Amino acid sequence: MADVQPIVKVEGLNAWFGDVHAVKGITIDFLPNTVTALIGPSGCGKSTFIRCLNRLHEEIEGASASGRVVVENNDIYGAGVDPVRIRRKIGMVFQKANPFPGLSIFENVAAGLKLAGIRRRSLLQDVVRRSLEGAALWDEVKDKLHQPGTSLSGGQQQRLCIARALAVEPPVILMDEPTSALDPISTAKIEELMLSLKRRTTVIIVTHNLQQAARISERTAFFLLGEMVEFGDTTQVFTVPKQKKTEQYITGRFG
Amino acid sequence: MPDVNTDLGHLKELAQNKFRSFGKEIHKPDRNFLWFLRIVASAVIACLLSVGLFLLLKAWPALYHTGLRFLYTNTWDPVGDVYGALPVVFGTLLSSFLALILSVPLSLGIALFVSELAPRRLARFVSFTVEMLAAIPSVVYGLWGIFVLAPWLRTVVEPFLGTYFGFLPFFQGPPYGVGMLAASLILAVMITPTISSIAREIFRAVPSNYREAALALGATRWEMIRLSVLSASWSGVLGAVVLGLGRALGETMAVTMVIGNRADISLSLFSPGQSMASVIANEYVEATSDIHLAALAEVGLLLFAVTFLVNSGARLIVLRLKTKGGGR
Numbered sequence: 050m051a052d053v054q055p056i057v058k059v060e061g062l063n064a065w066f067g068d069v070h071a072v073k074g075i076t077i078d079f080l081p082n083t084v085t086a087l088i089g090p091s092g093c094g095k096s097t098f099i100r101c102l103n104r105l106h107e108e109i110e111g112a113s114a115s116g117r118v119v120v121e122n123n124d125i126y127g128a129g130v131d132p133v134r135i136r137r138k139i140g141m142v143f144q145k146a147n148p149f150p151g152l153s154i155f156e157n158v159a160a161g162l163k164l165a166g167i168r169r170r171s172l173l174q175d176v177v178r179r180s181l182e183g184a185a186l187w188d189e190v191k192d193k194l195h196q197p198g199t200s201l202s203g204g205q206q207q208r209l210c211i212a213r214a215l216a217v218e219p220p221v222i223l224m225d226e227p228t229s230a231l232d233p234i235s236t237a238k239i240e241e242l243m244l245s246l247k248r249r250t251t252v253i254i255v256t257h258n259l260q261q262a263a264r265i266s267e268r269t270a271f272f273l274l275g276e277m278v279e280f281g282d283t284t285q286v287f288t289v290p291k292q293k294k295t296e297q298y299i300t301g302r303f304g
Numbered sequence: 305m306p307d308v309n310t311d312l313g314h315l316k317e318l319a320q321n322k323f324r325s326f327g328k329e330i331h332k333p334d335r336n337f338l339w340f341l342r343i344v345a346s347a348v349i350a351c352l353l354s355v356g357l358f359l360l361l362k363a364w365p366a367l368y369h370t371g372l373r374f375l376y377t378n379t380w381d382p383v384g385d386v387y388g389a390l391p392v393v394f395g396t397l398l399s400s401f402l403a404l405i406l407s408v409p410l411s412l413g414i415a416l417f418v419s420e421l422a423p424r425r426l427a428r429f430v431s432f433t434v435e436m437l438a439a440i441p442s443v444v445y446g447l448w449g450i451f452v453l454a455p456w457l458r459t460v461v462e463p464f465l466g467t468y469f470g471f472l473p474f475f476q477g478p479p480y481g482v483g484m485l486a487a488s489l490i491l492a493v494m495i496t497p498t499i500s501s502i503a504r505e506i507f508r509a510v511p512s513n514y515r516e517a518a519l520a521l522g523a524t525r526w527e528m529i530r531l532s533v534l535s536a537s538w539s540g541v542l543g544a545v546v547l548g549l550g551r552a553l554g555e556t557m558a559v560t561m562v563i564g565n566r567a568d569i570s571l572s573l574f575s576p577g578q579s580m581a582s583v584i585a586n587e588y589v590e591a592t593s594d595i596h597l598a599a600l601a602e603v604g605l606l607l608f609a610v611t612f613l614v615n616s617g618a619r620l621i622v623l624r625l626k627t628k629g630g631g632r
Contacts, residue, residue, distance in 0.1 A: 103520060105516060105519060105520055108516070108519055110423065110424060133522050133523070133524055134522065135522075136519060136520055136521065136522040136523075137521070137522030138522075140520075141516075141520035141521075143513055143516060143517065143520075144513075145513050147511075147513040147514050147516070147517040148517075149514065149517065149518070149531050149532060149535060150514060150532075150535055150536040151535035151536060151538075152531070152535060160518075160521060160531060161521045161522065164521060164522055164523055164527055165522070210517070213517075213521070214520075214521075217521075217522075
């Protein structure tokens with residue numbers, strides 16, 4: 050593992066909501082083709098942190114961020130970097146499934162490609178199929194690609210959102226509690242999917258579900274009050290945590 | 305297993321009984337309140353019916369006198385007792401339609417600016433200012449139309465349009481100032497606050513996670529608006545436009561003051577016209593013959609019917625689009 054270059058390197062990342070310092074000097078890296086879980090109690094800054102990794106955080110009025118985030122050797126907070134281009138390269142899946150209203154399943158998956166200016170029908174059809182297969186949704190929707198995305202069930206909608214993110218082949222996918230609104234069966238499907246996603250991309254996932262973090266991730270970071278308390282191999286963090294706070298959190302003493 | 309089933313059946317029965325008695329057993333204050341609501345609700349329907357009935361009674365002599373010719377002849381001559389409502393229907397529809405063409409892009413632009421782009425303070429200021437437009441009385445708009453808008457149209461806008469676009473039938477003839485163009489412009493200003501404030505609320509109601517979906521995919525502002533905001537809200541926007549149209553169709557005072565008051569059908573926007581509302585307002589006081597009064601009541605009945613049809617037609621469209629899954 051030692052000679053693998055990280056795909057995302059974060060150095061001294063700070064984020065604010067107005068005067069509130071929500072993320073405090075985080076330094077961490079993410080290795081390619083792995084799943085990294087970010088855990089911690091509500092309000093610990095982990096969601097804000099991953100929203101800084103595609104510069105979505107700054108879209109909230111009054112929010113700001115500073116530091117270095119290097120994705121594939123480019124500092125996305127560098128001078129003159131266009132956040133729109135950054136977001137085209139980094140996928141994101143949200144807590145609540147949010148397919149575009151009024152767009153069909155097909156159009157939803159093709160949306161990212163269309164934004165990138167790709168219009169060729171045959172290419173779009175190819176990519177839509179591959180992305181839906183990648184999100185383990187193709188068999189369920191192949192006969193109704195032109196129905197609205199919102200007509201699917203909650204779990205299907207979330208997988209549709211994953212397919213939408215996959216379509217542009219992002220090197221990194223951010224997931225902000227992707228299963229917290231889903232039933233156990235849909236959750237299991239998506240966890241299985243995340244394990245298979247590792248082959249094509251790198252997954253950074255925020256989760257409240259500690260078992261989920263233990264099941265799917267190679268490495269785990271524990272956040273508390275805007276700081277990163279501990280970061281290491283998942284087995285180590287969950288079995289022999291180095292910090293007292295981590296141990297208290299994973300054994301359920303707070304949070 | 306069968307035990308569980310009978311257990312469930314038993315529970316279901318229990319729940320149904322509970323529910324049934326719950327439905328029947330209305331507490332006394334609730335019953336009074338229910339009656340109060342029933343009376344209020346039927347009062348609205350009674351009002352609507354009585355207005356329609358009143359108009360029908362008053363219009364009866366003219367209905368009898370002119371028959372169906374009222375609807376399709378285009379001479380309105382109270383002196384000769386000839387009443388054809390086509391010019392005033394034309395005036396109402398044309399001025400309202402033009403007002404919509406002018407106002408809808410403007411209103412939606414304002415609403416998008418306020419809900420999606422402007423910083424909060426500026427947004428509040430702009431919304432407040434636009435809403436103040438709705439607070440100006442109609443007659444004040446009329447005065448402004450006569451003293452500011454009409455002279456400006458007569459000396460600047462209409463000569464310009466006539467010179468450069470005079471090949472179109474809409475911009476021919478002498479520039480009067482007052483006329484169809486002035487009426488449409490005033491209407492456009494008057495319905496802008498209605499359309500923009502409703503559209504703004506509809507845009508704001510779009511959940512922010514739709515917006516984030518677009519942004520996270522690398523959408524620009526405009527693409528985000530198109531993908532997430534407009535596609536989620538256009539049936540509501542259509543409703544907002546219909547409310548604006550309803551207001552334009554019935555607007556009386558300001559239109560009467562600037563439309564020019566001549567019951568002619570002319571394609572030229574420079575020429576004076578007359579709308580259903582303005583002909584009633586203009587002639588009701590001076591009408592001497594019974595048949596003239598009845599004809600005006602008939603115009604009123606027609607206006608009532610037209611607004612009713614436009615509103616219910618539009619509502620039907622909105623409903624149909626909604627069930628098709630266009631937006632939610």
